[in-house]
Amino acid sequence: MLNITVRSTVHHELTPISRRENATLVLLARNSDLNGVMASMKSLESHFNHKYLYPWVFLNDEEFSNEFKGRVMLETNAPVHFGLIPKEHWTQPSWIDEGKAEESRKRLKEQNIIYGDSSSYRNMCRFNSGYFFHHPLLQPFKYYWRVEPDVKYFCDISYDPFQYMIQNNQTYGFTITLYETPETVTTLWDSVKEFIIRYPQYIANDNAMEFLSGDGGKTYNMCHFWSNFEIADMDFWRSEAYQTFFEFLDTKGGFYYERWGDAPIHSIAAALFLPKQRLHFFQDIGYQHAVYQHCPSSDESMGNTCSCHRWNTIDYRKQSCLPRYKAMLSSHTAVDPLS
Ligand code: GDP
Numbered sequence: 001m002l003n004i005t006v007r008s009t010v011h012h013e014l015t016p017i018s019r020r021e022n023a024t025l026v027l028l029a030r031n032s033d034l035n036g037v038m039a040s041m042k043s044l045e046s047h048f049n050h051k052y053l054y055p056w057v058f059l060n061d062e063e064f065s066n067e068f069k070g071r072v073m074l075e076t077n078a079p080v081h082f083g084l085i086p087k088e089h090w091t092q093p094s095w096i097d098e099g100k101a102e103e104s105r106k107r108l109k110e111q112n113i114i115y116g117d118s119s120s121y122r123n124m125c126r127f128n129s130g131y132f133f134h135h136p137l138l139q140p141f142k143y144y145w146r147v148e149p150d151v152k153y154f155c156d157i158s159y160d161p162f163q164y165m166i167q168n169n170q171t172y173g174f175t176i177t178l179y180e181t182p183e184t185v186t187t188l189w190d191s192v193k194e195f196i197i198r199y200p201q202y203i204a205n206d207n208a209m210e211f212l213s214g215d216g217g218k219t220y221n222m223c224h225f226w227s228n229f230e231i232a233d234m235d236f237w238r239s240e241a242y243q244t245f246f247e248f249l250d251t252k253g254g255f256y257y258e259r260w261g262d263a264p265i266h267s268i269a270a271a272l273f274l275p276k277q278r279l280h281f282f283q284d285i286g287y288q289h290a291v292y293q294h295c296p297s298s299d300e301s302m303g304n305t306c307s308c309h310r311w312n313t314i315d316y317r318k319q320s321c322l323p324r325y326k327a328m329l330s331s332h333t334a335v336d337p338l339s
C-alpha cells in the first residue's frame with residue numbers, strides 16, 4: 001500500500017485563525033540574507049504567525065534565487081509572495097549630483113559612520129521611505145508588519161496586533177526608539193521646518209512634536225522609532241500628507257548628499273501628521289535587532305511568556321527615547337510647531 005498520509009498529518013495540530021485582518025508581513029532582503037531571513041521567520045512563526053497565517057511578502061532589488069524561495073517557503077504554512085522592486089524605486093535619481101553624493105560617502109566613511117560609504121544602503125533607505133507601500137504585491141494590503149533578517153521575538157504573542165491597531169484606532173506601532181546618528185541627518189530638520197511652514201495644513205493639532213524636539217521645534221533631538229520593527233497602516237504612507245512630505249524631502253537630495261534613514265523620516269511624519277494617540281508602543285512584544293532589544297517587564301508582558309531577561313532592555317538606558325515618548329504622551333500642552 002502507498003503511504004500517502006504521512007504529510008497530511010503534519011499540519012493537523014495547527015488550528016489557524018480564520019479571521020484575519022487586511023495585513024501582511026513584509027521583509028526586504030538580498031539572496032545573501034537567506035540564513036538571517038529564515039531565523040527571523042522561525043522566530044515570528046513560532047511566537048505568532050503559525051496561529052494566524054498572515055501572508056509573507058518578500059521584496060528584493062534583484063530576482064530571488066530558487067534556493068531562497070524554496071528554503072523560505074519551508075518556514076511557513078502561510079501564503080508567500082516574492083517581488084522584484086522596480087528599478088526606478090531603487091536607483092539614485094539622475095538629477096542627483098554624483099560628485100556631491102560621492103563626497104558624502106567619503107565624508108561619512110571618514111567619520112566612521114555605519115554604511116557611510118554605501119550607495120545601496122542609501123537606495124534602501126529611500127525605498128523604505130517612499131516606495132515600499134506602492135509595490136504591486138502590497139497594494140491589496142492596508143496594515144503591515146516589517147521584519148528584517150536576524151531579528152528575534154522573545155514572547156508568545158497571544159493576540160493579533162493588527163486587530164489591536166484597528167480596534168484602538170492606531171496608525172504606527174513600534175517597540176524600540178533611539179537617537180539617530182546626527183551626521184546622517186545634518187540638514188533634515190531644516191527641510192522639515194521648511195515643510196511645516198509651507199504645508200501647515202498637514203500638521204496634526206495634537207501632534208507629537210515634543211517627542212522630536214525639546215524646544216518646540218527649533219531643533220531636532222534625533223529621536224526616532226527604530227523602523228526595522230514596524231506594525232503600521234500603509235494608507236498613512238499613501239496619504240497626500242506623507243506623499244507630499246516624501247517628494248519634498250526627496251528633492252532636497254539628502255538621501256544621497258547625507259544618509260537620511262527611513263526611520264527618522266517615518267518617525268517625523270508619524271509624529272507630526274498624526275494625533276499623538278495614534279502612535280503605539282508595543283510594550284508586550286519582546287524584540288531584538290542587532291545590539292538592541294526590548295524585553296517586557298512582567299507588567300508589560302500582559303501574561304505572555306518571554307524568553308528574555310526583563311532587566312536586559314534598552315527602554316531606560318541613555319540610548320533610548322522611550323522616556324521622551326512617555327513624557328510626550330502624558331503632557332497636555334499641544335505644541336504648535338514653530339510658533
Ligand atoms: P540595518 O538594520 O540598518 O543595519 O541595515 P540592514 O543591512 O539590516 O538593512 C535593512 C533592510 O534592508 C534589511 O531587511 C536588509 O535585508 C535590506 N537591505 C539592505 N541592503 C539591501 C540591498 O542592497 N538589497 C536588498 N534587496 N535588500 C537590502
Ligand code: MN
Pocket residue numbers: 148149228289
Ligand atoms: Mn537590519
